């Protein structure tokens with residue numbers, strides 16, 4: 086893949102997507118670059134690592150940095166996640182601060198606004214999920230103007246732009262893209278235009294397994310799961326993938342395997358389908374489950390699973 090030379094007006098830069106857990110950062114990233122590279126789920130705190138999506142337009146290359154949701158940390162993994170998100174804010178050209186555009190700004194939102202303001206990075210406040218708003222009555226309209234006003238109040242002193250959109254229906258995303266380009270400096274292509282992410286396929290494969298675990302199991306399991314891809318064997322007609330799911334307790338292993346192995350089978354089938362889309366070819370997936378007590382509290386284990394403090 087070749088990196089073309091940019092025209093003198095070409096713009097490029099790094100844009101961090103930040104916000105509370107579950108506001109739709111990963112969904113927005115996937116929609117903007119037009120391919121699934123970030124996993125999403127209705128469970129908060131799905132995203133753990135920094136992931137870059139590359140959006141190449143005729144006039145600009147925007148490198149979108151997905152960050153884990155900012156929340157109060159409860160264990161070492163939580164601390165590492167928040168520290169990485171804060172680090173990302175300080176090191177980019179622009180922040181898109183994503184919020185749930187269906188509710189007024191609250192304490193948690195102001196906490197993030199303060200972090201962005203302290204970093205001094207220019208920002209766009211992105212009110213997402215507007216597809217969920219209805220404007221059938223005067224009450225609805227009043228509610229919407231209150232939501233908008235609550236974010237305007239926060240944005241105004243810092244000169245932050247406001248954008249309203251839906252990462253799912255794509256309404257308003259053209260305008261957001263235009264705003265992002267306006268904020269970027271003139272610059273080169275950082276990546277070949279065909280590339281959509283900086284992450285190796287192996288990492289995304291592990292994430293696709295983790296996504297299915299989150300979708301298939303209940304509260305007890307998701308946050309204590311890590312997935313390691315042990316082997317990827319590319320054969321002429323099929324790619325064989327072996328992966329291990331690490332949990333902290335025997336009980337979680339039991340839940341994951343399920344009655345007669347049915348749960349693990351379902352997770353494997355769905356993850357395999359997603360992997361086939363990713364590599365555009367046939368996949369044979371083998372999953373193993375291992376108990377690794379307290380991996381979230383061990384720095385060495387976190388590093389092994391690829392969660393690095395940056």
Ligand SMILES: Nc1nc2c(ncn2[C@@H]2O[C@H](COP(=O)(O)OP(=O)(O)OP(=O)(O)O)[C@@H](O)[C@H]2O)c(=O)[nH]1
Pocket residue numbers: 104105106107108109110111112113124125126127128129130131132133152153154155213214215216217250251252253254
């Ligand atoms: N209706 C609606 N739902 C959305 C929209 N964007 C995201 N969602 C949903 O919100 C949930 C969370 O989305 P994610 O993209 O995983 O959120 P996130 O901010 O990356 O979450 P973390 O990884 O926890 O930080 C998912 O169920 C999405 O389908 C939107 O524009 N409209």
